[in-house]
Amino acid sequence: MYPFGRGVTRLWPYLLFALPMAFYLMFLLGPSIFTVIYSFTDVINIPGKAYQFVGLDNYKDIFFAGNSAERIDSIKRTLQFTFIVTIVQNGLALLVAVVINQKLLGDKLYRSVFFLPVVLGVAVVALIWTLMFDPINGPVNKFYSLFNYSDTFFGSFTNSFGYIIFVQIWMYMGHSMLIYLAGLQSVPKDLYEAGYIDGTTRWQSFKKITFPLIAPAFTVNILLSIIGAMQTFDIILATTDGQFNSRTMAYDVYKETFRGSLEMGLPSALSVVQFLFILLFVIVAIQLLRKREVEY
């Protein structure tokens, strides 16, 4: 029961709870719901101007208007980005976590260094890699020239998106790694000893002991990667600014809202489509991951 008095004082928890609730409703949940509503209207970016419902017109415009090819390219790129980032980032992070976890000298140092890019932030990380990828003087091009190859990196129509994916993984690998390390530290050591006595190989002990036992960390990481990657556009904004075939859905939403025409129904519809993709992937991922957890 509520121990802090009766009568009017009973209202304190409600009163204080109303504050975060108000913030949440006004600046997050409300706008989110309104964006969904706007996606069915012809609302334009002039405050106070009346708008009408237009059914699914905005959604049709995404897929069947004159410049739809570009939008569909953005959608494809978003999916590509999400799949590659989720798989490579998690594979690498898990490998690094397992390697570091075998009590290497300086393990704490490695942990900090790999997490450092998250602390540096996207504005700094983007500039660091723009310097590395400088097409004229850059060290990576110097390295490439050993193999008689050169690139224009973020200025390349064919390759810029690949480099963006690389930078994204470079930046967030350490974060996934930390979560895997947490999972690994919760695995009881005697399980490995038992396995060792039974003569398991290292791969077997990873597959049969480690992997099943860090299933929760795996699930969390996969979901975080999917949701994060689907919504990422800050790294694109800071490197190519959407040029050179590097736009994704999230970037399109930003571009159409803040730098495009006055129309706001279309970016709203794009936000909703993006959300539906996230929902679909999260549901599929949860189903797959749960199946795996049951097997063991």
Added chain:
Amino acid sequence: MQPSISAKTISYVFVFVLLCIYLVPILLVFNVSLKSFEDYLNNPFSIASQFNFSNYTEAWKQGNFSDYLLNSLLYTGVTTVVSIILAIFAAFPIARGYIAWGGFFYLLFVMSQFLPNPVVAQYRLMLFLRDNVHSDIGYNSKIGYMLLRTSGAGLVFMMFVGYIKSISRELDEAAGIDGAGYLRFLFQIIMPLIKPIIATGVILTVIGTWNDLVGPIQFLSSPEHFPITAGLKEFRGQYGNNWPLLACAVMIVAAPLVILFLFIQKYIVNGALAGAIKS
């Protein structure tokens, strides 16, 4: 089970290569920041022969970084303190069941992670506030930006609920019998008790706010309101090819959080871990 010597060697080689991929870019930028422009053009990546710290003072002055830094401190300080307090106001009654519909509100707050992108309506809201309420709290205002960044929902809230649940309820009853009020109990008993998780929440919020690039670009248009992330982008627009100066700017922007990071690594690691396990 002891890994074999060869397995250990392979591990060290692997980690060493990866360390290079992480440290070399950062060290190279630092090295470039110490060079004069001519030196950079002639030998971009030789070790800087003399430390040219005048680059730093020049970048600092040319880039208005003192203004940007003050803005960043303001934004990060205010949104972090307010967000943490709001998260406690939300998490405590839900963890204890002191408000009706607690389970529903919990889900509602957790949902904040999965909502459809709200940015279109946020933009309209900010324009509305600017035009109809006051130009100081809407689009392109310091307060408007902080309002958008402040939130008691999300990951920090979830961590708080989990942590508060592990604190004995008898404490509440004892304090209640002694006549403590709700507010007093929250600030004088609960907050000191959940210090570790507050530290974690503070760090996650600080990193998120300090490094926010998208928010300022979307909702602030005058450079006088920019935090250092947007300031850095602005600076880059002006000094696109002067890499020694740009590298100084990068170092200036990165330094505060990296220094903080060196001192409170333990909490950051614990924070990332706690966030993972609890959710």
